[in-house]
């Protein structure tokens with residue numbers, strides 16, 4: 001009964017958002033999407049109604065979608081990820097958007113019509129009961145939805161059922177780093193705002209494994225959850241200098257209650273200390289085939305955009321951050337696997353930060369606190385933290401072989417006690 005009420009509350013709230021006027025044409029809404037990993041190029045492909053600033057990551061970044069595949073987007077909202085995936089699967093493939101909210105599907109279908117897409121379909125259903133046959137899907141994506149579902153195990157079991165053997169999951173979602181304060185846990189605004197229905201990162205991984213998935217990787221992307229406040233306080237429009245006209249600003253103010261509610265709930269606690277935007281990868285066991293296995297070994301380009309450091313690895317001087325030698329070893333391991341690795345730091349290669357459009361845009365929006373940023377094949381996969389070898393393995397599709405790691409020497413790491421290399 002309580003679960004039913006939660007689902008009804010969530011549906012009512014998102015119906016209100018869909019009826020409103022938040023669109024991809026709003027600077028604030030685009031900023032949220034870019035803070036969570038969408039490029040300008042991707043945003044420019046979308047019809048206005050597809051993006052309402054509701055995503056918490058970019059699941060397509062590492063889904064490895066290929067021509068001819070069948071892709072399902074759980075909780076597709078206005079269809080932004082469906083439309084981007086449609087371009088990747090091509091005319092021979094199919095992308096199916098599932099959402100329980102009528103008003104969201106109306107937006108999605110309007111966008112489909114504008115784009116003239118014939119390889120896309122939308123269905124109304126809750127994602128714990130998918131209207132799809134067994135073993136029929138190559139890849140399941142989802143963006144900021146599973147946290148909203150009370151019975152997550154039922155969703156994971158449904159995903160496993162509809163995936164083909166060897167099929168894969170690429171999800172962006174919110175998960176918890178630690179249990180939430182009691183008042184946030186009970187807050188309806190925080191629930192519909194994708195925070196208090198979230199489960200711990202470890203529990204997320206365990207639940208997928210218990211459902212029967214293999215190669216499960218749940219990675220904290222390091223994205224700043226306060227990005228949502230940009231829509232609430234009107235971002236650029238709060239203090240003048242806005243490029244939206246007054247009518248649009250007024251419409252946004254009226255219709256952004258979800259972002260408002262979330263922003264006020266978030267004012268009372270540090271969301272980034274408790275919750276994280278995560279990227280989730282998992283596989284359904286089975287014979288692998290080259291069209292449907294994202295872990296197929298292909299050479300990837302990994303780029304690291306680092307904080308200002310006095311040498312190329314930061315492993316020098318008297319106070320070496322202990323994470324850096326391990327990170328340097330993990331990059332060497334990646335190179336050893338045949339991947340191309342490029343590492344830039346802001347002090348020594350500022351030009352690289354200017355020339356890379358996505359990095360330049362991210363730093364302009366989020367500041368240098370987002371560093372280090374890691375990109376794989378041109379897509380941002382993590383921010384504000386050094387990923388682990390397991391994270392890299394998930395992104396490039398490799399087993400994370402354990403290996404003795406170099407330890408920073410107390411006398412000054414690789415460079416002795418004299419300071420920088």
Ligand SMILES: C[S@@+](CC[C@H](N)C(=O)[O-])C[C@H]1O[C@@H](n2cnc3c(N)ncnc32)[C@H](O)[C@@H]1O
Nearest residue numbers: 014054055075076077099100101126127143145
């Ligand atoms: C935060 S929005 C994300 C929308 C979209 N994925 C995006 O990134 O723009 C959550 C969406 O999930 C849908 N939703 C929430 N719970 C659902 C459920 N149990 N079954 C189906 N859809 C659900 C809502 O209607 C809403 O469209």
